[in-house]
Amino acid sequence: MDEALVRARKLLENVTPLKSDCGRVCGAACCRSSQGEETGMLLFPGEEEEYSGKPGWTIEHTAMGPMVICSGTCDRTERPLACRFFPLLPVLRDGRAAVMTDLRARSVCPLARQGLSAMDPAFREAVREAGECLRGEETQAAFLQALAEEQEEIRRLRRALGGNGHV
Ligand code: SF4
Ligand code: SF4
Structure with a gap:
């Protein structure tokens, strides 16, 4: 893992969307998947080595x-x-890191449906800071850009299907 990735992971190790356990509200919806319909999490560049061959992953x-x-x-x-x-997701805007609600989260997460203001400011700031770290590393910045493009694609699709594409 590069230094930016290690630091980004560390920044988010002890802060969570709410000061209390938000999983109690929703039954940890983001960690559940049905048998045969397992969904996964995209890994940031350099994270694969952490999980490759590890039991349970x-x-x-x-x-x-x-x-x-x-x-x-x-x-x-x-x-x-x-x-x-x-x-949330860190995004690069005008050469700096900002924070947005992940459009993919809306279908499972009640906090995502409420928007950024529903989340602990310390969490939002940690996500932004982690984005700043990642921005300084070329491979990570390119991955953030790819994620932002994916969000734009989701927004376009939602609009095309009659939604407002807004979270
Ligand atoms: S779905 Fe949202 S509210 Fe529920 S545990 Fe995950 S982040 Fe927290
Ligand atoms: S690794 Fe699995 S259990 Fe852990 S937070 Fe992510 S989805 Fe939930």
Whole structure:
């Protein structure tokens, strides 16, 4: 893992969307998947080595890069960065890191449906700071850009299907 990734993961190790356990509100909806319909988390560049061959973790390869599928529970120190960010995402705007609600999160996460203001400011700031770290590393910045483009594609699709594409 590069230094930016290690620091980003560390920044999100002890902060969560709410000061209390938000999983109690929704039954940890973002960690549940039904048998045969397991969904995974995209790994940031350099994270694959952390999970490859590790019991309880399966790697799949997708067009966006490696994705990890977990057992449904994990230790906070093992959590992939995508899970630490969820339901937010750092994005690059005018050369700086900003924070947005992940459009993919809306269908599962009640906080994502409420929007950024529903989340602890310390969490929002940690996601932004982690984005700043990642921005300084070329491979990570390119991955953030790819994620932002994916969000734009989701927004376009939602508009085309009659939604307002807004979270
Ligand atoms: S779905 Fe949202 S509210 Fe529920 S545990 Fe995940 S982040 Fe928290
Ligand atoms: S890795 Fe952990 S936080 Fe991420 S979905 Fe699995 S159990 Fe939930």
